[in-house]
Each structure stands twice: as C-alpha cells, then as structure tokens.
Amino acid sequence: MERKIIYELKSLYRDSFRVTGFEFGQGEKSACIVGALRGNEVQQLYTCSQLVRALKRLEAEGHVREGKSILVIPSVNTHSMNIKKRFWPTDNTDINRMFPGYDLGETTQRIAAGLFETIKDYKNGIQFASFYIPGVFVPHVRMMKTGYENVDMAREFGLPYIVLREPRPYDTTTLNYNWQVWESNAFSLYAGTTDRIDYGDVTLSVNAVLNFLRKEDIIEHSAFVHEGYIASVVEESALVHVQTAAAGIIDRFVAPGTNVTRGDVLSCVLDPYDGSVRSEIVAPADGVVFFAQEEPLVYANAAVYRLIRG
Amino acid sequence: MIQTVTKIAMPVDETLRIVKNRIGSGQGKRISIVTGTHGDELEGQAVCFEVARRLQECPELLSGTVDIYPALNPLGIDSITRGIPGFDLDMNRIFPGTEDGAMTEYIASKIVGDIAGSDVCIDIHASNIFLREIPQVRINTQTSKELVPLAKYLNVDFVWVHAAATVLESTLAYSLNSIGTPTLVVEMGVGMRITREYCMQLTEGIFSLMKHMGIWSGEAGEPRKPIISTDGQVQFINAAASGIFIPQVEHTKQVRKDDYIGDIVSPHEGRVVERILSPCDGMVFTLREYPVVDEGSLIARILEV
Numbered sequence: 001m002e003r004k005i006i007y008e009l010k011s012l013y014r015d016s017f018r019v020t021g022f023e024f025g026q027g028e029k030s031a032c033i034v035g036a037l038r039g040n041e042v043q044q045l046y047t048c049s050q051l052v053r054a055l056k057r058l059e060a061e062g063h064v065r066e067g068k069s070i071l072v073i074p075s076v077n078t079h080s081m082n083i084k085k086r087f088w089p090t091d092n093t094d095i096n097r098m099f100p101g102y103d104l105g106e107t108t109q110r111i112a113a114g115l116f117e118t119i120k121d122y123k124n125g126i127q128f129a130s131f132y133i134p135g136v137f138v139p140h141v142r143m144m145k146t147g148y149e150n151v152d153m154a155r156e157f158g159l160p161y162i163v164l165r166e167p168r169p170y171d172t173t174t175l176n177y178n179w180q181v182w183e184s185n186a187f188s189l190y191a192g193t194t195d196r197i198d199y200g201d202v203t204l205s206v207n208a209v210l211n212f213l214r215k216e217d218i219i220e221h222s223a224f225v226h227e228g229y230i231a232s233v234v235e236e237s238a239l240v241h242v243q244t245a246a247a248g249i250i251d252r253f254v255a256p257g258t259n260v261t262r263g264d265v266l267s268c269v270l271d272p273y274d275g276s277v278r279s280e281i282v283a284p285a286d287g288v289v290f291f292a293q294e295e296p297l298v299y300a301n302a303a304v305y306r307l308i309r310g
Numbered sequence: 311m312i313q314t315v316t317k318i319a320m321p322v323d324e325t326l327r328i329v330k331n332r333i334g335s336g337q338g339k340r341i342s343i344v345t346g347t348h349g350d351e352l353e354g355q356a357v358c359f360e361v362a363r364r365l366q367e368c369p370e371l372l373s374g375t376v377d378i379y380p381a382l383n384p385l386g387i388d389s390i391t392r393g394i395p396g397f398d399l400d401m402n403r404i405f406p407g408t409e410d411g412a413m414t415e416y417i418a419s420k421i422v423g424d425i426a427g428s429d430v431c432i433d434i435h436a437s438n439i440f441l442r443e444i445p446q447v448r449i450n451t452q453t454s455k456e457l458v459p460l461a462k463y464l465n466v467d468f469v470w471v472h473a474a475a476t477v478l479e480s481t482l483a484y485s486l487n488s489i490g491t492p493t494l495v496v497e498m499g500v501g502m503r504i505t506r507e508y509c510m511q512l513t514e515g516i517f518s519l520m521k522h523m524g525i526w527s528g529e530a531g532e533p534r535k536p537i538i539s540t541d542g543q544v545q546f547i548n549a550a551a552s553g554i555f556i557p558q559v560e561h562t563k564q565v566r567k568d569d570y571i572g573d574i575v576s577p578h579e580g581r582v583v584e585r586i587l588s589p590c591d592g593m594v595f596t597l598r599e600y601p602v603v604d605e606g607s608l609i610a611r612i613l614e615v
Contacts, residue, residue: 009605012552012553104548109606248321249321300319
C-alpha cells in the first residue's frame with residue numbers, strides 16, 4: 001500500500017487541505033473508490049477506512065492481481081469534515097457540483113480538477129454517495145441513464161437493488177457523470193446513512209466492493225465474503241413517494257427494508273404541543289420501504305418515505 | 311394589495327407564506343419584480359420598496375399590473391441564510407419544482423405558476439457576500455435575441471450575455487423563459503448590504519421599461535446605454551494563493567494592462583504573497599469584497615474593451 005497526497009491547497013491559518021489516497025497493487029488503473037465528497041459523509045468515510053483495512057490485508061497476503069491497481073480516497077473534503085459542515089467552509093460550494101473541474105477556476109473547481117486529473121483514467125469508478133435529505137436508504141447501486149451505464153456490471157456488487165434514473169441538469173457537474181463521460185464504468189453506492197455510522201451497512205458496502213473487485217478479477221478473496229443478493233433493478237421514476245399531509249413531529253413505525261401492504265399506517269404526524277394525531281401516513285401501495293427520512297420535525301408535503309412497488 | 315402566492319404549515323406553530331404586492335387593476339400588461347431567492351441578497355429589498363412607494367404615490371399613472379415578490383425565500387432572509395434553511399439547498403437550483411414534490415419543490419412550482427404569464431419578469435440578485443458587482447443584466451445566449459433589447463431599458467451599466475450551462479437550467483429565470491415568460495436576471499451590489507445608488511439606478515430602469523411596455527405614463531428618465539459583453543471579452547482574476555485580499559483599485563474603474571489591482575497578504579508574516587495586476591485594459595465590473603481568500607477565490611472580473 002502506498003499512501004499519497006493527490007491534491008494539496010495551502011490555507012492561511014489552517015493546516016493545508018489535503019486529499020489523500022491509498023494505492024494497492026501496481027499496473028493498470030483498475031478501480032478507484034471515492035468516499036466523502038461532503039463534510040457530513042461520515043458513513044462514507046468510515047466505509048472507505050474499512051475498505052482500506054481489508055485491502056491492506058489482501059495485498060499483504062498477495063491477493064491483489066498482478067498488473068492491477070486500486071486507489072481508495074476516503075475523503076475529498078477534510079476541511080469541512082473537521083468543522084462539521086457539509087459544503088466548502090468559506091463559500092459553501094459543493095465539490096460534487098464542480099466536475100470535471102477547472103484548474104484555474106475557483107477553489108472547489110480546482111479541488112475537483114486536481115482530483116479528477118488523478119482518477120479519470122480508472123477503468124471502474126465507485127463513489128460512496130449521499131442524499132441531500134437526511135435519511136436512510138436500503139443499500140443500493142445508483143446509476144444514471146447516460147447511455148454508458150452497465151447494469152450487468154452493477155449486479156456484481158451483490159447489493160439488493162440497482163436504481164436507474166434519468167440525469168438532471170445539475171448531474172453534468174457530478175463525479176459520477178464525468179467518470180462516465182471519460183469512459184469509466186461509474187457506480188454510486190448508497191451505503192445507508194450519511195452523518196452517523198450504521199455498522200451493518202458498512203460491512204455490506206465493503207463486501208459489495210470486494211465482490212465487485214473479485215468478479216472483475218482485480219483481487220481474489222482470501223476469506224469468505226458473502227456473495228450478496230441477486231439485485232432487483234428499479235427505475236427511480238417508479239418509486240412511490242409517500243408525503244406528509246401535515247407538518248409536526250413524526251412518529252415512525254417502519255424502517256427501511258420493511259415490507260408494507262397498501263393501507264398500512266407507516267407513521268403519524270403529531271401536534272408538537274399536545275401530541276394529538278394530525279395525520280396518519282398510510283402506504284399507498286404494496287411494496288418495500290426503500291428510503292425513510294430521519295428528521296423528527298417534518299413539513300407538510302415532505303417526502304418521508306419512498307417505496308418500491310411490490 | 312398583499313396577496314398570498316402560496317403557504318405551507320411549518321412543524322411548530324408557524325405558517326410559511328410567500329407573498330406579493332399586486333399594484334394596479336390586474337388588467338393589461340403585467341410586470342413581475344422578484345427578489346429574495348437567496349436570503350443574503352438584499353439589494354432588491356430597496357428596489358421593491360422604492361417601486362411600490364412611487365407607484366402608490368401616483369396610482370393613476372399606472373395602466374397595467376405590477377406584481378412585487380419581495381421574498382421568495384423568507385426563511386433565508388430572516389435567518390441570514392443564502393439557501394433554504396434546514397435543507398442546505400440553493401433555492402435557485404430547484405425550479406421549476408413540482409406540485410407533488412417536497413416542500414421546497416412545491417413552493418418553487420407555486421412561484422413559477424404565479425409569475426407565469428407576466429409580460430416581463432425582473433429577477434433581482436445581489437451577487438453574494440464575496441463579490442461586488444456593477445448593475446448588470448445576465449442573459450443566457452439562448453434567449454439573448456429577445457432579452458437584450460428589453461435589458462437596455464433597465465438603466466444598467468452592463469449586459470453580460472453568457473454561455474448556456476446545464477446547471478443553470480434549474481434557475482427561476484431559465485424556467486420562466488422556457489415557458490415563454492421573458493425574465494431578466496439583474497445582478498448588482500453585494501450580499502448583506504444595500505447600495506442605495508444602485509437601487510435607485512435600477513428603479514429608474516424599471517420605470518423606463520414600464521414606460522416602454524406602455525403601462526406607465528409618469529416620468530421615466532432616458533436609460534443609460536449599457537456595455538454589452540459581446541463588445542469585449544470577460545477576463546477572470548483568481549487568487550493564486552490563500553490570504554487576505556487588500557484592494558488597490560476602485561470598483562467600476564477603467565484599468566490598463568498591468569495596473570495594480572491589489573495584494574493578497576499574509577498578516578502574521580507581514581508578507582505580500584501575491585501582487586495582483588490587471589491582465590488587460592478594461593473595466594473592473596466585479597471586485598472582491600470579502601477579504602479572506604483561498605487559492606482560486608475570484609478576485610475580479612474585467613471586461614476587456
């Protein structure tokens with residue numbers, strides 16, 4: 001394993017900002033795994049740390065294939081992480097809206113450019129991503145329908161679901177999109193939570209990446225790793241959005257992964273002063289809870305669940 | 311008359327309302343004046359006040375309708391937050407929204423629905439807390455043919471016709487222009503401040519535009535002739551090092567190539583880390599206001615003429 005600084009930016013009063021990578025094996029740029037792009041993506045950071053740990057052992061035991069190299073970058077936004085901020089400390093810009101970057105542009109454009117210059121030539125690009133609404137997903141692989149997406153390869157992770165979605169205007173500036181444009185096989189892995197650690201989902205995500213690397217013949221396993229699931233492919237547009245009818249405090253009865261039947265009460269929105277029920281949130285269809293929002297206070301019309309129709 | 315564009319219940323004993331002031335009969339041509347999408351941009355507040363004040367002083371001179379939307383993001387304005395508080399979300403990246411979407415998307419769709427059909431919409435922004443801008447209209451190349459002639463009435467100094475970027479397709483202006491409501495984006499001044507001179511300048515321009523539309527029969531000055539960006543090229547100056555920026559040039563001034571723009575200094579070392587010179591002859595239309603800079607921070611934009 002070689003630890004190396006991929007990008008560095010000097011700061012006036014803080015320590016230099018550094019993007020640090022961990023390289024395993026030598027030769028063809030086979031796979032790059034990127035963790036936290038935002039300062040609150042602690043689950044993504046921790047997942048990468050466990051992946052680095054696993055790969056270190058596999059490399060020491062000679063299980064990284066000859067002529068293949070893997071790069072893991074646990075965090076691209078340490079300066080925000082250390083002050084518990086999601087976006088860039090000074091101007092609040094999002095590094096994941098700056099790709100492919102511009103080396104003469106603004107600060108986060110330069111960071112994106114510095115990172116992308118190093119990682120754009122990898123054959124496979126995997127990003128541990130997060131959602132802008134605080135909540136928990138069933139772990140899955142998410143792919144944009146750019147024409148470059150490869151669903152069969154996504155199955156190699158062995159995660160329960162593969163979600164396909166149409167690109168939106170802002171997607172053209174994300175890491176995943178630009179990896180695809182540069183002809184990498186790009187995958188976004190949603191590892192459950194964001195700003196808190198779910199250890200079970202971390203294990204699932206690490207195993208998913210190891211499964212993928214093994215099936216792509218980049219590593220061989222020295223120990224038993226569960227093969228995972230036969231993934232169901234879901235179109236994001238087919239997910240059922242379940243919204244609140246009223247604002248208040250939410251009392252949730254079901255967690256992500258739960259099978260629900262049409263008419264089941266998923267949660268209640270309560271009056272925050274007297275605890276009376278303002279509205280019941282009822283499953284509009286049979287299905288599986290795919291996403292659950294986590295905040296205790298909810299607005300009206302808030303999408304608190306997303307279901308995969310059964 | 312103050313009208314509610316949309317309202318939504320907040321979790322604890324509060325209703326969020328987006329309001330507008332409808333001045334005029336509701337008949338005839340309609341101009342919408344919109345601001346407060348970013349909670350830290352306040353220049354538009356003074357423009358809304360001044361337009362409403364003048365119209366209410368002489369209502370008989372107005373033959374159409376003026377809708378003033380002073381605060382598209384009232385929670386942001388109230389809490390000194392650029393985006394939508396609680397979501398860490400830039401409101402100008404969620405348009406046109408959806409009626410069955412999350413609260414933010416729902417509000418965005420109601421706003422677009424309410425403004426849609428205006429004969430002209432003016433979307434007033436105030437840069438951000440980092441940069442000071444001269445009064446300017448920014449227009450996407452795709453809509454320049456229709457909008458540049460209207461922009462010339464707004465009494466601004468500069469019209470910047472810029473290349474289309476897909477990310478801008480989520481803005482209010484793009485959404486409105488794409489459904490046939492001509493929308494001009496004004497940028498002027500600096501975040502968290504009111505620059506009275508600029509606000510009065512734009513107010514004059516809005517009355518000139520209303521006169522051109524035939525809905526204002528009162529006085530309106532001859533609008534100044536703006537520089538159009540296609541007349542020259544915009545040069546960007548970005549910081550080569552982190553530090554504290556101390557300007558040596560005045561905003562809006564003409565500069566010659568190699569003129570002294572300012573220094574980036576290291577206060578604790580007593581050292582100039584970068585001396586910034588102008589890369590060209592031209593006008594400084596953007597100048598750094600916030601002193602702390604990272605490597606890459608924008609220092610100035612110069613229109614090379």
